[in-house]
Amino acid sequence: MRFNKLDLNLLVVLNALLTECNISRAAEKIYLSQSATSSALARLRDYFNDELLVSSGRQLVLTPRAKELVEPVREVLMRIDSTIATQPQFDPATETRTFTILVSDYTMAVLVPPLLEALYRQAPGVRVSLRHQYDRQPADVLEQGDADFLVIPSQYLAKEHPSAVLFEEDYLCVTWEGHSRIQDKLTFDDYLSCGHVIPTFASANPLPTLDGWFIESYDVKRRVEVTAPTMTGLPSLVVGTDRIATVHRRIALRAQEALPIRVWEPPPRIPRLVQSLQWHRHRNNDPAIRWLRDLFVDVARGV
Known part of the structure; x- marks a missing residue:
């Protein structure tokens, strides 16, 4: 044509x-x-x-x-x-469409399993392509049409695209149960004196990290001794050491069930994480996008 x-x-x-x-x-x-x-x-x-x-x-x-x-x-x-290309109706029971969703390893551990379970029951023919969110800036992925949804903290949302709040999360500190210094209480001085295990994610345009917020808020810097390309794996990396990791509460509590670790409320006040869902503004009227958006929100209530 x-x-x-x-x-x-x-x-x-x-x-x-x-x-x-x-x-x-x-x-x-x-x-x-x-x-x-x-x-x-x-x-x-x-x-x-x-x-x-x-x-x-x-x-x-x-x-x-x-x-x-x-x-x-x-x-x-x-x-x-x-x-033009979008189907006017969406029947989850018979649909075979593939949805591409950008997620972090945290989202993979906390939200994706119950989402896939719900999809399997309600839309067995729907396929899901989960992709790591740290390769590019989230807004660029939406603009280029390379993903149907992003699951990201609210502070990284693109203002020009619609979004929905999924759930909130806060943080806990994790140490080995045999830590030589931290036994009964975690103080701010303890927090700063420990070597830290932190997540780092390779990206041409990395998003701000907890470290950046920490420096701005307290005018101090954590002593980083180990970096890893994961958030969910951090608790296991403090075992057998006097190091400390700051991770999402749900990750810390799950790890505590399987690892010889202790969890602590962080002595510095850390803002709560608001996990959100975002999609492209031009797909706002796509019935399939609306259906999966609503399912996301419904599943997130259980998280």
């Missing part, structure tokens, strides 16, 4: 190229061969009378014209997907 002499199928290729800045990755994303994607790029260059992507060393970079096209092309495709 053509509109003003532009083959509209090329918009999908253009969006992939503008997002990936790499012909091979773009081809893989839209299930085309590399030669077909290169051919489509040539046609796009001819239509826009612009190179769109040019070599810079070993990389391809966007031309100024291509940068201007990023948001409009993405917006057009999202609107098509959320209006």
Whole structure:
């Protein structure tokens, strides 16, 4: 189909190229061969009378014209997907749609199991693709249409997209039960004197961490001795040491059932975590998105 002499199928290729800045990755994303994607790029260059992507060393970079096209092309495709391509009705009992959800390991441990159980009962044909949320900024994932839902703390929500509160969480400190110094009470001085085990997540644009908040609030820095790419695994990493970890309450209490650890109320006051669900504004009227949103909220009440 053509509109003003532009083959509209090329918009999908253009969006992939503008997002990936790499012909091979773009081809893989839209299930085309590399030669077909290169051919489509040539046609796009001819239509826009612009190179769109040019070599810079070993990389391809966007031309100024291509940068201007990023948001409009993405917006057009999202609107098509959320209006024309969306089914007007959703029957969970017969649906076979796949939902992509970005989650943390904390969400995987606390919320995902009861959600999958509810889905299995109510929508047995629905498939779920769970993806790690730390690879990119959450808002970018929504804007690029690479996920149906994000499950993230409320402070990281994108203002331009709708969201719903799921549940609240607070923190506990965890130490080995054989800790040589902390026996009856955890003081603020104890907290600072211990080596800390903290989560770190590889990302080109990492989200703020508890450490950043801690420094701003108390003008002190924790002595970090161990970093790990997980929150749920931190309690096991203090066992046999005089280190301490600060983790979500639900994670700490579950770990206490299986590990030789003790849990403590943190001596510094730490704001409660508000875990939220977010989806793209153009999918707000998608009946499938609305149904799964409501199921999320319902399941979260039990958490």
